[in-house]
Amino acid sequence: xxxxxxxxxxxxxxxxxxxxxxxxxxxxxxxxxxxxxxxxxxxxxxxxxxxxxxxxxxxxxxxxxxxxxxxxxxxxxxxxxxxxxxxxxxxxxxxxxxxxxxxxxxxxxxxxxxxxxxxxxxxxxxxxxxxxxxxxxxxxxxxxxxxxxxxxxxxxxxxxxxxxxxxxxxxxxxxxxxxxxxxxxxxxxxxxxxxxxxxxxxxxxxxxxxxxxx
Numbered sequence: 001x002x003x004x005x006x007x008x009x010x011x012x013x014x015x016x017x018x019x020x021x022x023x024x025x026x027x028x029x030x031x032x033x034x035x036x037x038x039x040x041x042x043x044x045x046x047x048x049x050x051x052x053x054x055x056x057x058x059x060x061x062x063x064x065x066x067x068x069x070x071x072x073x074x075x076x077x078x079x080x081x082x083x084x085x086x087x088x089x090x091x092x093x094x095x096x097x098x099x100x101x102x103x104x105x106x107x108x109x110x111x112x113x114x115x116x117x118x119x120x121x122x123x124x125x126x127x128x129x130x131x132x133x134x135x136x137x138x139x140x141x142x143x144x145x146x147x148x149x150x151x152x153x154x155x156x157x158x159x160x161x162x163x164x165x166x167x168x169x170x171x172x173x174x175x176x177x178x179x180x181x182x183x184x185x186x187x188x189x190x191x192x193x194x195x196x197x198x199x200x201x202x203x204x205x206x207x208x209x210x211x212x213x214x
Contacts, residue, residue, distance in 0.1 A: 003045050003060035004035045006009060014165065021135045022162065023120060027112075027131050027144025027167070031035045034116050036123035036135070050112040052144040055105055065096070077101045078148025079109070102149075109150070133211035137161040 006026055016022070018039040026033040029052045035045040037123040060070035095103075120135065137160050140151060151162050 003035050004042070006033075006141065006155055007035060007037065007042065009076070010141075010165075014139075014163070014174070021160075022163070023116070023135055023138035025116065025138055025140050025142075025154075027051055027147075029143060032112065032121045032144065037065075037113040038119060038127050039093065043126045044119065046115075046119050048112065048115045048119075050108055050115065052147075054108050055144070058108045059101050062100050064110040073097070073101055074105070074147070074196060079105055079150065106153075109153055109157075113154065116158060132155070138164045139163050139165050141165060 001024065003024075003038070007024060010024065022036075024033075024035040024037065025205050026035075031043065032051045034048060034050040036043050040153070056067060056071045056074055059065075059074045060067055063070065076103075077098045082099045104139075138158070140154065140162050140204075144150070144182075154160075155162050
């Protein structure tokens with residue numbers, strides 16, 4: 001599946017030890033995937049309906065514009081650092097376009113965060129007390145990860161640090177073949193494709209120690 005391919009690429013780029021406990025969040029266009037990993041095991045994975053298209057639709061409905069314009073504004077402004085708090089009753093005419101976009105996005109992001117919390121709570125029941133009921137942090141990738149302010153929002157909302165991540169770590173690429181800035185720009189988008197391209201013979205993250213025949 002896509003989530004397994006992405007996790008294998010993650011393991012290749014940023015290997016972790018047997019005591020690691022973390023969340024991996026892949027925010028795509030139509031859906032998001034939340035996975036919880038404990039050591040070498042994928043203990044839980046769930047597909048969520050809140051993703052990039054939902055963010056765009058929320059902005060579209062809030063501003064009454066077409067989809068292309070909503071997508072453009074979403075990526076331009078993201079979540080404003082000086083946003084009006086959710087639930088504020090300030091008059092609509094007193095709110096800037098940027099703040100309206102933030103409000104629309106925050107409504108969807110709160111739903112996403114709530115679903116993630118439920119997923120984590122369930123996943124932790126599958127990890128024994130000896131392994132520790134805690135997560136060290138989370139990895140964020142997918143096209144939705146490019147939304148401005150998303151990382152900071154999730155760190156605060158989930159009370160977990162986002163781990164630094166680069167898809168190209170431990171991958172050899174000809175220095176003259178591709179622009180480094182371009183590679184960094186597409187890094188959040190490339191995890192599934194990279195996981196498939198690596199042609200890994202064993203998939204240790206599969207439950208029950210299953211592997212892919214060589």
